[in-house]
């Protein structure tokens with residue numbers, strides 16, 4: 001090789017070595033920087049989680065407590081394994097509603113069967129009307145609304161000379177809709193004003209309050225709202241834990257108190273944290289209580305009064321288990337007296353043949369059913385829509 005070529009080769013190799021060394025150095029620096037950023041973020045989260053330490057027995061968790069991370073930067077500059085909590089993405093409103101509509105239609109409930117009975121007969125005789133009445137009562141429509149519906153239908157069928165199933169279906173649809181009163185305002189008051197919107201969730205034991213708060217938080221997060229949870233169920237040991245888990249999954253903080261602590265104080269702290277954090281909505285879960293226990297009902301009134309020292313409670317949602325039928329109605333009357341219920345959440349409608357309770361509750365209390373629980377899945381909560389409900393029943397029929 002002549003000396004000139006040799007110089008070219010050596011020079012080329014030297015340049016290539018320079019490029020490789022530069023590339024490695026830049027990569028190494030950015031790995032260190034990324035690891036440092038992650039370390040600072042984790043330190044911030046840990047500090048946030050301790051923010052409530054000086055608030056007596058109330059713990060304010062500014063950040064969800066996802067899996068702990070142990071990452072530090074090692075001396076090679078390599079980023080350590082960092083476990084970053086992965087947040088759920090709540091189901092979008094339109095797909096959730098379409099899915100739940102199908103579930104409502106698919107549930108083989110007694111009301112649907114009753115309608116089928118009426119629509120499938122060529123000749124509607126006395127026995128048909130009696131069977132129809134029985135199925136409506138079994139579906140918890142209540143004696144009053146059942147008699148009213150049957151009387152109206154009988155008259156209209158006779159006067160209008162209904163001869164085909166299609167027309168019968170139309171009349172049924174309009175009368176069922178009238179029973180459900182589609183004009184009722186069913187919006188959930190979740191819009192922030194000067195203070196966060198405050199929603200309290202109440203009801204007897206095991207109706208699905210905590211689950212509903214968790215599901216509702218997901219609905220609100222899907223609507224881009226900033227949400228904070230208050231675990232004012234200090235009676236059941238696992239309730240606060242359960243609620244916090246719901247919150248953690250969608251990055252929503254939870255304010256909780258020690259077991260057995262004053263629920264009003266936890267609710268107060270939650271709303272205070274919501275005001276300070278300028279969130280949109282504070283959702284307060286309360287302990288299940290029998291409507292017959294006066295002391296516990298008084299306590300619920302106190303929780304609401306204490307919250308209202310800081311912000312109005314715009315919504316009090318009473319959770320009723322659809323499978324408990326008439327008993328739900330008795331509960332509803334008493335809860336309404338104590339806390340001025342603004343909306344009903346009817347849970348477990350998926351496994352229930354008692355959809356008729358919707359009519360009774362609304363009629364007796366003048367309070368709209370606003371939400372329905374249609375399963376144990378995390379996104380199985382839907383706004384109640386009278387038209388969708390009736391169409392789902394008629395689809396089964």
Ligand SMILES: Nc1nc2c(ncn2[C@@H]2O[C@H](COP(=O)(O)OP(=O)(O)OP(=O)(O)O)[C@@H](O)[C@H]2O)c(=O)[nH]1
Pocket residue numbers: 203204205206207208209210211212233236239287288289346347348349350351372373374375376380
């Ligand atoms: N199938 C079905 N199950 C539900 C629904 N909503 C709640 N549940 C179930 O009902 C059970 C009780 O729910 P919780 O949310 O713990 O009830 P709670 O009212 O908070 O209970 P307490 O705090 O003891 O009063 C749980 O197993 C829930 O999964 C629903 O819409 N459908």
